[in-house]
Every structure is written in C-alpha cells, then in structure tokens.
Amino acid sequence: MDRIQTVRNARIRGANVPVDLILSPDGRIERVEPASGRATGPAEIDAGGMLVMPSFIDSHLHLDLAYSLDLVPPNESGTLAEAIRHWERVKRELTPDNVCQRAIRAIREEVSFGTGFIRTHVDVGTSAGLRLCEGVLAAREQTRDLVDIQVVAFPQDGILQDPGVLDVMREALRMGCDLVGGIAHNERTDDDSRQHIDLLFDLAEEFDRDIDCHIDETDDPYSRCTEVLAARTVERGWKGRVTASHVCALAGYDNVHAAKVIRLLAAAEVNVVTNPGVNLHLQGRFDRYPKRRGLTRVRELLAAGVNVSAGQDCIRDPFYPLGTGSLLEVGHLLIHADHLSTASQIENVGDIITTNAARTLRLSEYGLEPGCWADLVVLPVNSMHEAFRTRPAPPAVLKRGVRVSR
Ligand SMILES: [Zn+2]
Incomplete structure (x- = not known):
C-alpha cells in the first residue's frame, strides 16, 4: 500500500x-x-x-454478529426479542476464528466505503463467554493498519438476568475491550433496569472506562432508562464519558416528558447514537398501520445541544438482513427517517458521521x-x-x- x-x-x-x-x-x-x-x-x-473529508466514523456496530444471518433460523416476527433468542442459541457454538473471519470481512467493507474508525459492541456473557470477544479482538489486531476500533464489552442478555456476567465483562476489559457496555431495558423490571445502570457505573469506576449503553431500544413509552442514565452520569461524575445508544422510546414519550429527558441528556453531556436502518427495521413491529419510524428524536436532540451520531449497527445478521458498512447509506436513511429536508439539515448529516461521532469516540487529532x-x-x-x-x-x-x- x-x-x-x-x-x-x-x-x-x-x-x-x-x-x-x-x-x-x-x-x-x-x-x-x-x-x-x-x-x-x-x-x-x-x-x-473532488470533496475530501476526514474518514467516516461508524459509532455503533456489532462485528461479532456481522454476516451471521445464515447461521440462525429466520426471524419470523422481525422483532429484537426474537433476534436475541435465536442468537442466544447460536452463539454457544461459535468459535473465535469464525467470529474473526466474519468481522474482518465487515471491517474491509467498511474501509472500502471510507470508514476509518469503528466502535463495535461485542457480546460477552455466560452464553457467549469470551469467545466472541477473542474473535473481535483478533480481527482488530489483524486490521490495525486499516482502521481504529474501539471495543465495548456488551452484556447482550442483561446483567441481573444473566448472573455471572459481570465477571465475564471484567475479564473482557482485561483482555482489551475499551468500554463498558449495557442493555438497560433488557431486564425483567424497571427496578432491575435501574440497578443494571448502577452496576455499569460501578464497573466503569473500577476500570476507569467510558460507558456505551444500549438503552430504551423499544417502542414502549414507559421504558424510562435513559433519564436514569443521564442522572447517574452527573451523580457519578462521568459527564462526557457516557453514550446512550438507540434511545428509541424517547420518540414515544409525550412531548412534555421527552423535553425533560432531552434536557437531562444535554446537561449530563451524554452522547446519543441513532441507528436508522436497524431502528426502522426492528421498531414499530407491534404497530399495524400507521407504523412508527422507531428512531429517537434526532432533530430535537441536536437542537437542544445533545451530541448525536449515527451507526450501521448490523450487517446481514439476525437483527437486520441488510447493511453494507457505508456511512453514506446510514446518513441517507437518517435523512429520510427524521425528515431532514433543507440543504443545511442534509449537509449537517455530514457532521453526524464525522465530527459528532469523533466527539462520541473522544478522538483527538x-x-x-x-x-x-x-x-x-x-x-x-x-x-x-x-x-x-x-x-x-x-x-x-x-x-x-x-x-x-x-
Ligand atoms: Zn447495537
């Protein structure tokens, strides 16, 4: 080269x-x-x-899942819950090598479209163990001249629902994962979800790491984890170090409550990552017609000064059958999904996949x-x-x- x-x-x-x-x-x-x-x-x-831009940044991806669609039974309901169920069975059998090969394929595709930085979540838990993590860390090592990758230790099956996961996450952080991940809404009760968030901050403090938590990835307007994440971010002194991924339920809140949550996110300097393709595809599954779009309130978050970036999330996996790794495609979907129509709104999506994402990943230089x-x-x-x-x-x-x- x-x-x-x-x-x-x-x-x-x-x-x-x-x-x-x-x-x-x-x-x-x-x-x-x-x-x-x-x-x-x-x-x-x-x-x-021709236009020259700083490399695109994919601020939310799952490299361990990429190209796994053919390994799992079809997702008949198309829901997040069914995808998690199928994946739970398949991941018990995966080898680090299988994960590594699929991840490298996805990384090369992303690079060919101009991506220079990726934040990937990797499933760690009592089912996945550390095998998926080993595969993704090996893929990062083998592609280090092509792209910079941050790896999030992600407890896909929950924390209170998956006793023992915290020790697996600790080991993943020692092995080379960079951030503490979470999935606060994937617990049995609201109390458990709040406890989940407290445990993430305990772990982040123990290892002095940033947090990137899947949160309120549901249409349920009573899923109220994001406000807890924002409040704890301030209380625990983690301002600027926390990312809330998805935040779909915010779109379903009544406008008064949504305004409060957006104010809390701005005050706590929590970054928000939206995943337009996957949110359009997985959310709204309980609606007949009209069907909601499923994305968080991107324009309202931006207007309130919240840093918002966008990710690919999934490439041909049980959660989403499409996805190429092109951040231009991600932006294209976001423009449609959030009604971004003026020239300046469309031009600003260029920031969402570059400078805003750089702030989320806390990149310097x-x-x-x-x-x-x-x-x-x-x-x-x-x-x-x-x-x-x-x-x-x-x-x-x-x-x-x-x-x-x-
Ligand atoms: Zn995700």
Missing part, C-alpha cells in the same frame, strides 16, 4: 478554493495550502476538485487541520448533500497517510 505525500486539488468543506493537503512522513496533515498545480508521481493524489492524522476519504462529489444523494464509492481512502482502498 502506498504512502501518500500530497493530496492535490481537494475541495474541503468551508473553503472557497481547492487546496493541497501536504502530509508528513508519519501520516499527519502537515499543511493545508491553496492548490498549486497537478499531481505528479505515485506519492500524490490528484483529487481534481481528528479532522482536516494541521497536526491531525491523515485519515481521509475522497468522494467524487462537490458536497455532502451530493454524497448522500448519489452514495458513490470513494476513489481513495487514506489511513495515517497510507492509501488503504482505491
């Missing part, structure tokens, strides 16, 4: 004229200058006025400023609006200055 010294004639957002990005030998952006001519030689890319890593994607369009409309394959993807896909 080629190390690139200069990306010439790049269109970057916010600049009126094309620029040259001069890269340093260690793979950072050294300077950004007005464009000065055509590219010469193999160490230069001529973007020819991310962007197009001098000093940032040259993690770049070249797109044959002149705006993010056009990128979402046409969803083109990127002609070039760079990781720390090295061309990793063309």
